[in-house]
Amino acid sequence: MxxxxxxxxxxxxxxxxxxxxxxxxxxxxxxxxxxxxxxxxxxxxxxxxxxxxxxxxxxxxxxxxxxxxxxxxxxxxxxxxxxxxxxxxxxxxxxxxxxxxxxxxxxxxxxxxxxxxxxxxxxxxxxxxxxxPVESINDAVKRLVKMERKGDEITVLIGKKKYVVDYLKFGYQYSEDPPGLGSTEDYKPENGVLFGYTTVFVTIPEAGIGSLKVKYGWDGKMYRAESITFKKAEPFKAKTHY
Structure with a gap:
């Protein structure tokens, strides 16, 4: 060794x-x-x-x-x-x-x-x-992702793919703020491809409702986001007391 x-x-x-x-x-x-x-x-x-x-x-x-x-x-x-x-x-x-x-x-x-x-x-x-150069996660999301909120329903739209999240199911402190991102990030290569990660949250970073995974590709001049996928977070389940 x-x-x-x-x-x-x-x-x-x-x-x-x-x-x-x-x-x-x-x-x-x-x-x-x-x-x-x-x-x-x-x-x-x-x-x-x-x-x-x-x-x-x-x-x-x-x-x-x-x-x-x-x-x-x-x-x-x-x-x-x-x-x-x-x-x-x-x-x-x-x-x-x-x-x-x-x-x-x-x-x-x-x-x-x-x-x-x-x-x-x-x-x-x-x-x-x-x-x-490498396109930042924030710039990639602004270019490829649309997020909006109507009442307790949060929609994440990526191309033709639509994800719907019910904010109330997470049990967070109630807020009427729109979804945001960028407070938690990461970058790493996987099998010859560079990926970026960030959390989608409401109000505060701890109130996460899912995560975005950014796939980068080399265009001859810079690494630019080619695609983004969204993964819903699992809502907290209340413990049952006997």
């Missing part, structure tokens, strides 16, 4: 006041392959116990050292809490593995929002990676 040691690299910076302070460079996520040139390291500045920013994606390198192979710096990437998710999988069907990074943009009570980044692998003829 391969062992991997996470190294902290202390970098001395000088701020505008002229005072030096230390920044810890940490490996936040990694994928170790059978071949060294497919090892993936996600490295960032540690801001506090849970927050990281100023990311570098390193492709290749030994399991006991950092640096020396393909490096891609993203100073504007920011991860709010917990560890980012890192994947290495071909998601555009060209036979070359791509780097997928899901950062946490927001986290809290009932909140878990993500920010997706994809680095497509290119060989022309040398191997390199380039970040390409």
């Amino acid at each position: 391969k062992k991997f040691f996470v190294y902290l690299v202390i970098v001395i910076l000088v701020c505008q006041t002229g005072k030096a302070f230390a920044v810890q460079r940490v490996v936040t996520s990694h994928i170790i392959s059978d071949v060294w040139y497919e090892n993936i390291f996600l490295i960032a500045d540690k801001i506090d116990s849970m927050t990281t920013k100023n990311f570098t994606v390193q492709v290749g390198g030994g399991v006991d050292s950092i640096g020396g192979e393909l490096l891609y710096n993203f100073p504007n990437w920011y991860n709010s809490k917990f560890a980012p998710k890192l994947f290495y999988e071909d998601i555009n069907g060209d036979g070359l593995k791509d780097v997928i990074v899901a950062l946490i943009s927001g986290a809290g009570s009932g909140i878990s929002t993500k920010e997706i980044h994809v680095l497509n692998q290119v060989r022309d003829p040398n191997t390199r990676y380039e970040e390409v």
Whole structure:
């Protein structure tokens, strides 16, 4: 079994006041392959116990050292809490593995929002990676899904498919607000396809009535939503007391 040691690299910076302070460079996520040139390291500045920013994606390198192979710096990437998710999988069907990074943009009570980044692998003829756009879940839903509420009946319309949900069956605190989404999100590849997930809720994120699954496809310029499916949540069942 391969062992991997996470190294902290202390970098001395000088701020505008002229005072030096230390920044810890940490490996936040990694994928170790059978071949060294497919090892993936996600490295960032540690801001506090849970927050990281100023990311570098390193492709290749030994399991006991950092640096020396393909490096891609993203100073504007920011991860709010917990560890980012890192994947290495071909998601555009060209036979070359791509780097997928899901950062946490927001986290809290009932909140878990993500920010997706994809680095497509290119060989022309040398191997390199380039970040390409990904349509956000919110933009995809605005384009492909229509949701409305009439009384206690909530309708989710996707193309010719119509889903009807009775809000009262869930036993949530009553509200006349329309359905919304975006407070909980996730992205991950499955069998060579990138998917995004979000919850449909009413009033507050905890009042979920179902979830949307977004299927992405590569159109030559960006990953754009091809289709969306809705899955109804199961209403809570009251416990029977004897």
